[in-house]
Amino acid sequence: MHPLARRAFLEKAAWAAAATSLPRWAWSNPLALGTNPFALGIASGDPTSDGVVLWTRLLPTGPGAAQAPMTVHWEVADDAGFRQIVRRGQAQALPEWGHSVHVELQGLQPARWYHYRFHAGDATSATGRTRTAPAIGDLPARLRIAFASCQRWEHGHYAAWRHVVADAPDLVLFLGDYIYEYASPKDASGLARVHTLRAAQTLADYRDRYALHKSDPLLQAAHAACPWSTTWDDHEVQNDYAGELGRDGDATAFNAMRLAGWQAFYEHMPLRAASLARGIGALQVYRSLTWGRLARLHLLDARQFRQWQACRKPGSSGAGGVQSDDCPALADPTRTLLGATQEQWLDQRLAEGAAALGQAAPHWSVIAQQTLFSPRHYPSGKHSTDTWDGYPAARGRLLQSLQHHPQRNTVLLGGDIHQNYVCKVLADPERDRSVVIASEFCGTSISSRSGTSQDKVDAVVRHNPHVLLARCEERGYGLADITPQRWTTTLRAVDDPLRPDSGAHTQARFVIQDGAPGPQRDL
Numbered sequence: 232m233h234p235l236a237r238r239a240f241l242e243k244a245a246w247a248a249a250a251t252s253l254p255r256w257a258w259s260n261p262l263a264l265g266t267n268p269f270a271l272g273i274a275s276g277d278p279t280s281d282g283v284v285l286w287t288r289l290l291p292t293g294p295g296a297a298q299a300p301m302t303v304h305w306e307v308a309d310d311a312g313f314r315q316i317v318r319r320g321q322a323q324a325l326p327e328w329g330h331s332v333h334v335e336l337q338g339l340q341p342a343r344w345y346h347y348r349f350h351a352g353d354a355t356s357a358t359g360r361t362r363t364a365p366a367i368g369d370l371p372a373r374l375r376i377a378f379a380s381c382q383r384w385e386h387g388h389y390a391a392w393r394h395v396v397a398d399a400p401d402l403v404l405f406l407g408d409y410i411y412e413y414a415s416p417k418d419a420s421g422l423a424r425v426h427t428l429r430a431a432q433t434l435a436d437y438r439d440r441y442a443l444h445k446s447d448p449l450l451q452a453a454h455a456a457c458p459w460s461t462t463w464d465d466h467e468v469q470n471d472y473a474g475e476l477g478r479d480g481d482a483t484a485f486n487a488m489r490l491a492g493w494q495a496f497y498e499h500m501p502l503r504a505a506s507l508a509r510g511i512g513a514l515q516v517y518r519s520l521t522w523g524r525l526a527r528l529h530l531l532d533a534r535q536f537r538q539w540q541a542c543r544k545p546g547s548s549g550a551g552g553v554q555s556d557d558c559p560a561l562a563d564p565t566r567t568l569l570g571a572t573q574e575q576w577l578d579q580r581l582a583e584g585a586a587a588l589g590q591a592a593p594h595w596s597v598i599a600q601q602t603l604f605s606p607r608h609y610p611s612g613k614h615s616t617d618t619w620d621g622y623p624a625a626r627g628r629l630l631q632s633l634q635h636h637p638q639r640n641t642v643l644l645g646g647d648i649h650q651n652y653v654c655k656v657l658a659d660p661e662r663d664r665s666v667v668i669a670s671e672f673c674g675t676s677i678s679s680r681s682g683t684s685q686d687k688v689d690a691v692v693r694h695n696p697h698v699l700l701a702r703c704e705e706r707g708y709g710l711a712d713i714t715p716q717r718w719t720t721t722l723r724a725v726d727d728p729l730r731p732d733s734g735a736h737t738q739a740r741f742v743i744q745d746g747a748p749g750p751q752r753d754l
């Protein structure tokens with residue numbers, strides 16, 4: 232770990248050790264905690280063809296337990312009854328890592344489902360199901376991915392996760408805003424629920440915030456159902472932060488908060504130790520997953536390396552929109568969203584996908600990232616500054632990369648905007664007649680409100696022929712059914728976000744045929 236990151240980390244750890252062992256969010260949540268050390272659930276993630284990461288975070292119970300390491304035993308079995316155990320071991324849950332546990336399994340069979348659980352003292356966790364990816368050279372018949380983002384606690388219950396579990400995906404892609412850092416609004420009208428936590432600033436605050444979200448049984452069930460691969464967006468630290476800069480546009484003041492948020496993110500996600508290779512202060516979030524020859528998924532980090540939003544004033548709570556005439560900085564060709572190193576890394580991954588010949592080429596190249604990639608030309612002439620619209624030169628470089636290294640099929644997935652957008656991705660986003668080179672599904676939120684109206688969204692659709700669908704105030708998730716011949720995205724929306732027992736319905740369905748870029752509406 233970098234010495235500076237280590238020092239900040241130790242300061243945070245000392246702060247946390249001084250905190251009480253009783254979680255402050257316990258009073259925020261009507262769920263009874265009891266003395267179950269596994270009350271925050273279990274998870275698995277980032278599958279390879281021979282392994283997967285197992286995760287839990289123990290809640291220390293009893294006097295002095297918050298400062299003490301705890302030993303946790305884990306088991307992996309072929310069957311839910313744990314009669315055919317294929318791996319077992321133990322790990323230390325350390326207080327300096329919030330008693331989180333990340334177990335990296337290796338040597339498992341490819342394309343297989345497994346069951347896992349943890350033991351600590353007399354307690355046994357829930358049993359989770361997880362799976363490995365297919366062998367590198369194999370072409371599996373199908374892959375089902377659920378993609379989701381944005382689960383603000385107050386704005387809705389997590390019924391969407393119950394429906395995800397019922398849909399039985401192989402993998403969940405979570406594309407950012409796992410937590411929201413805000414205190415609950417004073418006016419609770421129209422909210423599903425509130426909490427009593429203050430706006431998050433310290434490591435203890437962020438740990439409490441993850442604990443609050445992870446106390447939800449529907450979210451826990453979704454983690455236990457299949458492996459997840461997660462990336463982050465802004466609310467894991469602060470609304471619309473950009474690289475080193477927080478709300479005030481000041482790196483020094485923001486640094487401790489960012490480190491705290493990032494450490495808590497690592498502690499609560501099923502991430503590999505490799506993500507810590509350069510320390511918490513340079514957490515490695517962008518990475519690739521391979522699903523045999525069917526799909527290669529590239530998860531991006533569009534927060535850590537981005538420049539300050541164009542023409543955003545320091546002290547503003549969010550990035551907002553600008554008129555391009557009022558903001559020449561928007562057109563600056565050097566502006567970056569991913570940072571030069573990540574851009575080169577993605578270009579290299581795409582080059583590999585293009586160079587793999589014939590049968591060896593991945594059928595589907597998936598770019599899973601935080602926000603809307605395709606442009607939204609507003610009738611008012613405004614541009615969003617926090618999405619790719621605020622970084623048009625960076626978008627142009629990625630489009631060039633895709634044209635220099637043509638993939639067999641490219642699909643972009645996103646989140647952040649709390650609306651469903653389905654788009655044809657054009658080689659030149661400023662020309663309506665430009666050739667279609669990829670497809671985009673930017674998914675709505677699990678629970679967060681959109682903050683706009685369908686009238687305004689409809690106006691965007693009228694001005695943007697590449698936008699095939701745009702819907703707001705529908706919360707849910709996307710389901711991608713992927714076969715060698717076609718990609719099918721089903722947009723699922725919950726009937727009532729304020730009810731944990733809400734039903735769900737299919738809002739729309741789109742299909743992409745192998746070799747024919749651009750989604751076609753199917754339902």
Ligand SMILES: [Fe+2]
Pocket residue numbers: 380381382407408466647648649679
């Ligand atoms: Fe969000």
